[in-house]
Amino acid sequence: MKKIAIVFVTTILFLGGCSFLEDVNSTLNYVDEAREYASEASDFANEAPTLAKQAINDEQALNKFESRLEEMKKDIQEFNKLEAPKVGAELHQNIVDRNEKALNTIDQFLKNIEDGNLDPSMVENTEAFQTLTEINDVIDQINQLNE
Structure with a gap:
């Protein structure tokens, strides 16, 4: 009976450890995806006003x-669909909220462009791309999840 109890307890502890490892791996994968996205968003925000x-x-x-607008739109939509780890859910939602503003722009x-009406005054509004630059601040917080 003691052997069965020991095996049972060991199994429970092992399974609990596996869940913990899955959570850690999920967090690490999310942080990597977020870093990559932040780099893409920053590059776009820097080049878009000139383009x-x-x-x-x-x-x-x-x-x-x-083409760059379409690419960034796709990147934003893909990032928004990511499942954030529990510890990063609030930060992810913060990025999604900023992404929605960027998507509107x-x-x-x-x-x-489709209407043949690219408005020079809208181009002058560099704040339109500021939202994507601000994402880096949130990504810095996400990077802390990795520590």
Whole structure:
């Protein structure tokens, strides 16, 4: 009877340890995904205003800008679908909220491009891309989950 109890307790402890390891792996994977996304968002935020200004008078630049907008929109949507670990759920939601603002801006740009109406005043509004830059602040907090 003692042997069965010892095996039972050992099994429970082992399974609990596996769950803990899964949580750790999930957190590490999420942190890696978040870092990669932050890098992409930052790159986009830095290059988008210049591309947008060039796109006003240059058809080739317009096509490139439209492609970058579509790529970033896809990246945002994919990131928003990630399942955050429990310890990072609030931070993930913070990024998702900022992403929604960025998506609205991207959708407005895409609509203006489709309508042949890229508005120079909207291009001048670099705050439109500031949201994506701010994501790095949240990613720094997510990186602390890795420690």
